[in-house]
Amino acid sequence: MNKSVVGQKRLPGDLAIWIFILAELTVFAALFIVFSVSKSLNVEMFAEGQATLHPLMGLINTLSLITSSFFVAKSVLFASQGQLAKSAQWVWIGIATASIYIVTKFIEYQSLMALGYNLRTNIFYTLYFFITFFHFMHVLMGIVILIVVANKARKGGYESDITGVETGASYWHMVDMVWVVLFPLIYVIK
């Protein structure tokens, strides 16, 4: 983004990322619908499966991703004001906050697997592990993108154009949006 066009109607970030985001949301939408339909067809199995999950960990993950998204949004604000060092700092804080999600997810996977649950246990666990791990991979990819953005911002790489910061942030917010649907679907609605 050129700083001189602040205030005009404009699409933040690169056009390609928005096409990619819509494609990603389409895939996740299909997975959510498959989960919902399977739940409706296997009410008891899903209730038993959901009872083995850890709602507190799901809540911690949601708070972690929302807060990380907030910090990354702050970094875009600082970048738009030309404060690139501060922008990089907030991206790093966002990454650190998201690492809570990674640790919590590992603990949850480990505790479920220790109890003998895995992808082959039944359709609930197949979908639970598949959908959450697919999202987990997106979080990892988002973190890699944010590391690249933070490093470039620290070196003053976005002095005349912050499109790169906005692009990375938009992808990160999409990852957050997906978890906002996943959390209640898997942990809350029983």
Next chain:
Amino acid sequence: MQLTSRKLTGTWLLLIALTLTSAGLGSLELSEELLVFLVLLTVLIKNYQIIDVFMELKNAPLLWRGLMQCFTLFIVVAVGVTLII
């Protein structure tokens, strides 16, 4: 609307409050239909806030803001309908 730090903080607090509300709803003795409706309503509000404020699409061309909002609405309605029916 020019994005400000205050607006971002307000949105973050709203998202946290809605998340805690949504988690709390799961422990109440509500009918399945009401639980699904209320929880998905919080999802819709949260994602619209993320789209408008964090993604800064409130000031984007209508096509992109509309696409993202319609997509979120589609996901919420599709999940809600399949869970209730």
